[in-house]
Amino acid sequence: MASLNFNSTRIKHPITNFSSPTKPTFIELSTNKKFPHKNxxxxxxxxxxxxxxxxxxxxxxxxxxxxxxxxxxxxxxxxxxxxxxxxxxxxxxxxxxxxxxxxxxxxxxxxxxxxxxxxxxxxxxxxxxxxxxxxxxxxxxxxxxxxxxxxxxxxxxxxxxxxxxxxxxxxxxxxxxxxxxxxxxxxxxxxxxxxxxHPGFQKGSKPLTSLDNPFPMELPENLYGEKWAFVQLPFSAVREEVSSLETRFAFGTSLDLDLLGIEVGDDTLIPGLAVSSSRAKPLAAWMNGLEVCALEADTTRANVILSVGIATRYIYATYKKTPVTTSEAEAWEAAKKACGGLHFLAVQNDLDSDDCVGFWLLLDLPPPPV
The missing domain is CATH 3.30.420 (Nucleotidyltransferase; domain 5)
Incomplete structure (x- = not known):
């Protein structure tokens, strides 16, 4: 099983608390060049x-x-x-x-x-x-x-x-x-x-049904964690954690990265969000009932947005907006983009734990052109 000692990947900043937001934990993020999706x-x-x-x-x-x-x-x-x-x-x-x-x-x-x-x-x-x-x-x-x-x-x-x-x-x-x-x-x-x-193709034609991107709502009480942190893991550790989901009966979802045409080196640092809670298992179970899609750092409003289902967006975490925290959140988003949108959500009993109760491998993709 992959070691998930997130503490080893963070510099010395306090963990952000959901109920009383402070400066978010930040790690030095990967700046790998964006890779293309295979055809x-x-x-x-x-x-x-x-x-x-x-x-x-x-x-x-x-x-x-x-x-x-x-x-x-x-x-x-x-x-x-x-x-x-x-x-x-x-x-x-x-x-x-x-x-x-x-x-x-x-x-x-x-x-x-x-x-x-x-x-x-x-x-x-x-x-x-x-x-x-x-x-x-x-x-x-x-x-x-x-x-x-x-x-x-x-x-x-x-x-x-x-x-x-x-x-x-x-x-x-x-x-x-x-x-x-x-x-x-x-x-x-x-x-x-x-x-x-196609002979009938109309260049510049917009889709008849556009995709939604609604204003984020308040997070339901049962989905709240107690602490959170921006974190990163080498891709090799991410892959090991994903492969152990079934054997450990943990909550979460994976992706077929080979099929999706995503090529990542084992040492590539994948950005993610770690959430801890004293009720981690019930929290992960509730999360598992959702179609968790993506996480987004919204630097304008100083929060992290969780997208689930088709058009549901929650304010998942917040932090105090300062020039430093803004640059840190921007760096996290840049790291996600550098990985082609690949990132993860981990739910743990404690942020210093080596184990995850839930692990979701996520891919933030733009909508299709049709």
Missing amino acids: LRNLKFPPCFSVSESSISSQIVSEEIEDDPTVELSYLDPETDPESITDWEVDFCSRPILDIRGKKIWELVVCDDSLSLQYTKYFPNNVINSVTLKNAIVSICDELGVPLPEKIRFFRSQMQTIITRACNELGAKPVPSKRCLSLVLWLEERYETVYTR
């Missing part, structure tokens, strides 16, 4: 697809697909057990593409977090409803031989009603969450390689 198509691009009925052939090779941005995808990794794909990531939204009527085309994009399942289908704008989505989900299951999903994650609050209704009719759990990272990166890749090459 998802190079990481998990299928050798061939089942093609929709509108296509000429039932199967074509990926090279041909790349030459035709109008092709719809229907793919299941042959090495993956279909029964293991229980959680889907779904986007059902308009695209910057006009059909022959001059109306925006809508698209359903479905995948799982490993991209073993990949499905896309275009729709005219006059059939966008929960029935259409429900029928499309059933068709995916029938066509690819996968079970109905147990959970469906989605990141657009504007589509919550349609997706929730479809999920309820299918017995699936709708999960509003910005942790649809594979989906978001795939959409980013599709924008460059598919949408911009």
